[in-house]
Amino acid sequence: MVMLLFLALVGDAACLRLGPAPSMLANGRMTKKPPAKLGGRGFGAAPPTSGKLLDEPRYTALYEWLRSSPLTNLKKVGIAEFEGGLRGVMALQDIMAGEEIVAIPATLAIDLGADGVDPLPAARRFLGEMHGDTDGEYAAYWAVLPPPDAADLCTPDFFSEKELQMLQWPPLVVETRKRSAQLRKALGERAPNSGTPNDVMAVAGGNMRELRWAVWTILSRVLTVADPTDLGGHKLLIPLIDMFNHRGGSKHYLTGRTDGMLRVVAGATVKAGEQIFIKYGTDQTSNVEFVAHYGFVDPKAETADRTLLRMQPAMVPALKHSTLAQDEAELDALKAADGPYQEQLALGLRMALKRAALKEGLLEA
Structure with missing residues (x-):
């Protein structure tokens, strides 16, 4: 019996050379709503060529931390760099259709609450969790997130005014400006403005940069998971599962069950060395949403x-x-x-x- 229903999805928004929360399906599967580059998850349509397994200490530490639970299954996958410098998940062995690709215990996920579509409350909770993690329980996960100054942060929230105008799509420009105004309002006197003294401008700018990054993290990486008693769902950051890249025709899917595990299951055979993709959003997820949340265009x-x-x-x-x-x-x-x-x-x-x-x-x- 399916207990957890994925409503909205992750994204590890890495700027991709032109390549949202998933919606709940009756069978309990999730569709995504919405690189070795400095950044996060891989997005877009990277070529299905073999990747280069990344063996940096931060990835080794992530694997070790995830495997601290005997329930974790990472036996056939690893984080790799693919053509174009895109970071994603690679099959280390052949994986058959119907086989479990990855399994992560829900206890290792970061629960950011049951808020609605506004990403700001979850973003502030995320920053609280990260800064409050004094014992370093999630240190290995924080280390693989793209930092606030990463070059990979390329969604319209990080555009200049010239770049916003180049979009030629007014609703996205309005949405971006509205979100920026919400961030300034949330920061209040801690936000930079024309009257901010020079000696505190760096701190004020840092506050704005960090909160904008946190909102981007929520929009691009979070999965919303619900059970029959709470269909509103909880926003979760799920380590490693948030590193799968997008491919529109992918048959692989995410699912959760009564044993408290969060899984990616193969909908087709994957050969060793290939990148494993999942689908962000639904068939009605437009490129406006892909650009807004992830920073890529999907043909x-x-x-x-x-x-x-x-x-x-x-x-x-x-x-x-x-x-x-x-x-x-x-x-x-x-x-x-x-x-x-x-x-x-x-x-x-x-x-x-x-x-x-x-x-x-x-x-x-």
Whole structure:
């Protein structure tokens, strides 16, 4: 009997070269809502080539800590670096369909409460847990999280005003600005502003940076898990499970059962050396959400993008500030010059939306 239902998902948002909480399904499986790079989990569509197993001390410490429970199952997987510098989970042995890929005891997860869609309360609780971990119980886990100044933090929350305008999607710009205002309100006098004295500006800026990072951590990594008596769910950070990258067609799934274990189960055969992917979100998760929470564009989200455009046709004129051909040329130039990833990501999103709009007949070629 399935006891734990995954409602929303993790993400280890690492800036990926253009590649949310899962929703509850009747069978108790979870879909994701939403690298060796400095950062966190792997996102996006990395090539399925063999990876290089990462043997840094922080990963060894993570394995040892997780295996402190005899219930943990990491026998056939390891954290590896894949093409493009993306960190993810690799199969060390062949894994058959229906086989358990990973199992983590729920006692090793970090429970951030049962709050709703607003990530701020869970973010503040997360910071409290981390700073209050005086005995270092979760030290091995904190060590593999991307730090607040990581280059991998590339979602719109970390965009400049120029980069926000490049998105050409007003709802995402509004959402980002609103979240920034909420963070400033939450920090109150500890937030930086035009009147902050120079001698305390560094501290005020650090407060803002840390809280923004904590919110990003919640949006990109947290799984919401519910049982029949609490369908609102609790937000959990689940070590190692939050390192699986996204692939739209993945058949692997996450599940929880009455024994208090949190698992990834193989929906298809995986060969040794291959990266193991799970699916973030549902078939209706659009690229706007992928960009907002994880910092990548998924070409397989076109159907969801078309649905979004049908629901918000008033936003389509914002996409007319440039043509698809102009965007493609600009992106090619940015890549050739190794330009800022944030700008590449903004171009990738508006190109994906324009392709969907063309299919819907909402834009002219």
